[in-house]
Amino acid sequence: MKSEFLIYILLTIIVFSHPSFAQTENLNTVKDSLYIQEVEEKREPAKVLHAEPLYIDLIRDLGARKGEKEWNVGIEIIDNEDFDQYGTLVEYEWAPLNRLGLEVELPFTFYYPTGENGSAPGSKLNSLKLAAQYSFFVSEKHKTSLAIGYIHEFELVEFDNYGRERLIEGNLFNPFFIAAKRWGDNFHTLVYTGPGIERPVNGNETNVSWEINSNMHYMISGTRNFLGIEFNKTVENGDFDMTIRPQMRVGIADNLLIGIVTGIPIKRENQRFSSFLRLIYEPGHQKDH
Numbered sequence: 001m002k003s004e005f006l007i008y009i010l011l012t013i014i015v016f017s018h019p020s021f022a023q024t025e026n027l028n029t030v031k032d033s034l035y036i037q038e039v040e041e042k043r044e045p046a047k048v049l050h051a052e053p054l055y056i057d058l059i060r061d062l063g064a065r066k067g068e069k070e071w072n073v074g075i076e077i078i079d080n081e082d083f084d085q086y087g088t089l090v091e092y093e094w095a096p097l098n099r100l101g102l103e104v105e106l107p108f109t110f111y112y113p114t115g116e117n118g119s120a121p122g123s124k125l126n127s128l129k130l131a132a133q134y135s136f137f138v139s140e141k142h143k144t145s146l147a148i149g150y151i152h153e154f155e156l157v158e159f160d161n162y163g164r165e166r167l168i169e170g171n172l173f174n175p176f177f178i179a180a181k182r183w184g185d186n187f188h189t190l191v192y193t194g195p196g197i198e199r200p201v202n203g204n205e206t207n208v209s210w211e212i213n214s215n216m217h218y219m220i221s222g223t224r225n226f227l228g229i230e231f232n233k234t235v236e237n238g239d240f241d242m243t244i245r246p247q248m249r250v251g252i253a254d255n256l257l258i259g260i261v262t263g264i265p266i267k268r269e270n271q272r273f274s275s276f277l278r279l280i281y282e283p284g285h286q287k288d289h
Contacts, residue, residue, distance in 0.1 A: 009220075045098050046138045048145050050180045051188035051217035051226050054247045054259040054278050058192075059133035060093050060101020062071070062145035062180055068101075069094040071281040072150050079272040083120035091129075099138070101149075101171045105129040122158030127172070129153045143182040155198075170200040188228075190219040209236035224251045230261070242266045245276075255282045 047063035060068060069092070076087035091105035107127060111120035133149035153172035159164050175193030183189065192213040199206045212235070217228030230245040247261040256279075263274035 013191040030035060036147065046140050048140055048143055048180075048182060050145060050190065051215075051219050051228060051249075053190060053192070053213070053217075053228070053230050054249060055230050055245050055261050055263075055276055056211075056213045056232060057278070058093050058101070058147075059103045059149055059151075062147055062178065063135045063138040064095035064099055064101045064133075065286075066095055066098050066239060069283055071283070073279045074276060076274060076276040077236070078274040080233045081272075082115070082118050083111050083113045086112070098258055099135040101133040103129070103133075105131070122160050124158040125156050127153035127155045133178075145178075147178040148176070166201060168201060170198060173197040173199070180240040182283045186219050186221065188215075188226075190215045190217075201223070201287075207236075209234055224257060225249060243274075257282075257283070273279060 045063070045065065047065060050062050051056050052061065057072070060070070066201055072089070072091045074087075074089040075089075076085075078085040078087070078198070083259070087107065087109045087118055089107040090125045091103055091104055093101055093103040095101050106125060107129060108123075108125050110123040113120040129151060130153075131149060131151040135145055135147040137144070137146035139145070151174040152176070154168050155170040155172060156167055157169045174194055174196045176192060178190065178192050180188070180190040192211070192215075194211060196209045196211060197206060198208075208259075212233045214233075215228060215233045219226040225248070227248050228246075230247065231242060232245060233240070233242045240267075244264045245261045246264075246265065247259060249259040251257045259278040259280065261276040261278070263276065265272070
């Protein structure tokens with residue numbers, strides 16, 4: 001119920017806070033063109049405006065330009081069968097060179113058992129996450145961008161085991177590929193896929209999974225606000241899982257955005273519904289029109 005209420009509030013903000021909904025279709029087209037021009041034609045090199053998914057977010061904008069940077073803070077609540085799960089993350093991403101994005105992230109998870117006899121895993125700083133992404137193809141003519149990247153996570157032990165065990169318990173290797181296209185001025189699609197290879201520090205066992213994430217978004221005319229949906233799919237040991245994540249993003253200042261996501265698993269084996277909130281701060285970003 002909390003997720004549905006937050007979505008209703010943000011949807012109301014989107015609809016009523018921006019004048020484009022009360023404008024004619026021609027004015028909307030002009031506003032779209034102006035905003036796209038701000039992103040794509042402001043300066044070199046070429047860059048295409050794409051809607052970035054909120055849950056599996058990109059390392060940096062596709063076609064990133066040198067000097068771009070962004071802070072993210074995320075909060076997630078997951079309802080599991082035997083315990084409640086609260087996650088939070090802090091990440092910083094920046095572009096040291098044109099088309100190259102780098103990221104450092106610290107994701108935390110806190111567990112609380114439900115019921116008198118409930119049990120839960122130990123809370124932890126999940127990992128130190130380092131990532132890079134390079135956009136090797138950017139076409140403003142075709143409104144398409146392609147990128148490759150790599151994420152490395154140093155997986156850490158639970159807080160209770162600090163000082164008793166080796167701090168790093170494993171490594172996660174995650175190369176990935178991204179393809180994104182904008183259809184006209186408002187509709188955006190994106191595919192993000194790659195293997196996740198997990199290997200513990202002690203032992204020879206390697207676990208391999210495959211992620212296939214697809215997204216569709218509609219960006220509100222003349223703004224950075226959007227409505228969309230993510231389909232987060234995982235294949236591991238022959239088992240297929242998918243979580244559907246309706247979402248929206250609202251700009252509350254020129255350099256500050258807020259996104260909200262609801263997670264709906266297609267199979268409720270252990271996990272039920274979830275909610276995720278992302279606060280996005282872009283230092284130095286200013287709107288010129």
